[in-house]
Amino acid sequence: MSYKVCVVGTGIFATDAHLPALKASKYFTPYSCFNRTKEKAEVFAKNADIKIIYDDMEDAFKDPEVNLVDALLPVQFNLSAVKLAVKYKKNICVEKPIAADLEQAAQIVKLSKENPDLIIAVNEHWCYFKAVDALKEAVSKIGNVYSFTYSSTGQFNFANKYLSTSWRRQPKHIGGFLSDGGVHQLALLTGVLGQIRKVNAHTKRVRELSGTDDILYSLVEMESGVIGTFTYGSAFGNTDKSCIFKILGDNGSVFLDFSPKHPEKLTLRVGGLTAETKSYEMDIPIEDEYRTPSKEFDVLGEAIKTGDKSGIIATPEVAFHHLAIIDAALKSSSKGGDTVVVAKP
Incomplete structure (x- = not known):
């Protein structure tokens, strides 16, 4: 069975990423669309071979033929979209970060908990990384x-x-680039090591085009007690794109290099617990990583098919935590790097 998707918000990411994933999906078929600028919706519809274009966003949620609303809106409108999904009992996935601020994000979490029969998910594909x-x-x-x-x-x-885009030049979501891209990084970090308890951070603005602070350096403590550093920013001058994640234990270490233009791999080094502990090292390649929304749609499709939502990792609660870390970092920076506890919904 192919489920019918309405794409709400037919901008760049909808065209470049979601449309190819939907066309290739074994679960979904692009069925209808809406954009506040109808001409953009018409262009998208032509590319998607869609016949139905709504004049009002609410019509997408009213349509009984729609199985899933794929809402790719500036995130300050995510809460309104989720409220419509609840009103019309429609499955929905919204763009990351989950909302413009924690107040809106908490309302989305509340609506999700109050409506367990609905799928309310966040488009955060890094949660599903191999x-x-x-x-x-x-x-x-x-x-x-x-x-x-x-x-x-x-x-x-x-x-x-x-x-x-206007949402990038004048971001309504806290942190601008820091939350828009930072939640990706935090999906990977917290997916491996669990939730972050508290943050000490400094942020600065390098580029006027960023709209707000665009680099973040922080010390964090996990709920588990593990300590570490989290650094994020792509606002510098001429430099290589460097992406690394190193985890240190008392019997070895793990190092992931996921920098562009390098073979993606992790290196496992075991040993050192005692003088007698056997040591070894091995490289583990990460092949065909899920860097498109395709895996997300597989998970959503399976959830609709079976009624089992347990495979959905990017829930509102999880996405709230990612945004709450950025919120805590910004608050810490505004207080000169003071310790800030990460908020819970």
């Missing part, structure tokens, strides 16, 4: 984990097609 499971397996071999280093830094991209 690297998450590979890292967890590797970490299980290095004894007690004590610390980590997570860093993703790079050069500012003046050719970024999203720079011309």
Whole structure:
């Protein structure tokens, strides 16, 4: 069975990423669309071979033929979209970060809990990375984990097609680039090591085009007691894009290099617990990583088919935590790096 999808918000990401994934999906068929600028919806509909274009967003939720609303809106409108989904009992996935701020995000979490019969998910494909499971397996071999280093830094991209959009020039979501891209990084970090308890951070603004602070350096403590550093920013001058995640235990270490243009792999080093502990090292490649929304749609399709939502990792609760970490970092920076406890919904 193919489920019918309405794409609400037919902008760049809908065209470049979601439409190809939907066309290739074994579960879904692009069925209808809406955009507040109808001309953009008409262009999208032509590319998607869609016959139905709504004049009002609410019509997408009213349509009894629609099985899933794929809402790719500026995130300050996610709460309104979720409220419509609840009103008309419609499954929905919304773009990350979950909302513009924690107040809106908490309302989405509440609506999700109050409506367990509906799928309310967040489009956060990093939650489904193969690297998450590979890292967890590797970490299980290095004894007690004590610390980590997570860093993703790079050069500012003046050719970024999203720079011309109003939601990017004047971000309504807290942190701008820091939350928009940072939640990806935090999906990977927390997917492996669990939730973050508290943050000490400093943020700065490098580029006027970013709209707000765009680099983040922080010390964090996990709920487990593990300590580490989280660094994120792609606003610098000429430099390589560097993405690394290193986890240190009392019987070894795990190192993931997921920098662009390098073969994606993790290196497991075991040993060092005692002078007699046997040591070894091995590389584990991460092949065909899920860097498109395709895996997300597989998970959503299976959930609709079976009624079992347990495979959905990017729930509102999980996405709330990712945004709450950015919120805590921004608050910490505004207080000169003071410790801030990460909020819960």
